[in-house]
Amino acid sequence: MPADIRAALLSDIPAIFRVRTSVRENHLSIEQLSQMGITEEAVAEMMTASPCAWAAVVDDEVVGFSMIDIDDASLFAAFMLPAFEGRGLGKKLVAAAEAELFRHHAEIWLETGRHTRAADFYRSLGWGDEQDIGKVDIRMTKRRS
Numbered sequence: 001m002p003a004d005i006r007a008a009l010l011s012d013i014p015a016i017f018r019v020r021t022s023v024r025e026n027h028l029s030i031e032q033l034s035q036m037g038i039t040e041e042a043v044a045e046m047m048t049a050s051p052c053a054w055a056a057v058v059d060d061e062v063v064g065f066s067m068i069d070i071d072d073a074s075l076f077a078a079f080m081l082p083a084f085e086g087r088g089l090g091k092k093l094v095a096a097a098e099a100e101l102f103r104h105h106a107e108i109w110l111e112t113g114r115h116t117r118a119a120d121f122y123r124s125l126g127w128g129d130e131q132d133i134g135k136v137d138i139r140m141t142k143r144r145s
Helices: 010-020 030-035 040-049 089-104 117-124
Strands: 003-007 053-058 061-069 074-080 107-113 128-132 137-143
Touching: 003 089, 010 030, 010 040, 010 053, 010 061, 010 074, 040 053, 040 061, 053 089, 061 089, 074 089, 089 107, 107 117, 117 137
Parallel strands: 074 107
Antiparallel strands: 003 053, 053 061, 061 074, 107 137, 128 137
């Protein structure tokens, strides 16, 4: 089953939230996301303002996404449905996000848990310069080559 990485559409937002609330690691509920200001409306505003989200699509189903904050130079999110992990789609989603960020910034950053699969994944993609930002989280950076 071939996969497509494309710019996310406003019509993808419900599926993006389905992916985000389906993950095993760093799980957040709709209520928790809302308390953080991450709502369907807020995501729609971000997507309308600038190219900031990409979707991995298999058989017309969004199975993963990445999202950035261009102004902040950050990779804001990258998540896959558990059934689609390990197929290289996450790498492609992050590459799309990085490419857009590097069009605007020489150095980009993200935050994740220090001892997580996500941190290992980002390390494998060349993210580094880890700085503690709390008891369990780190900030990682990557420079344009």
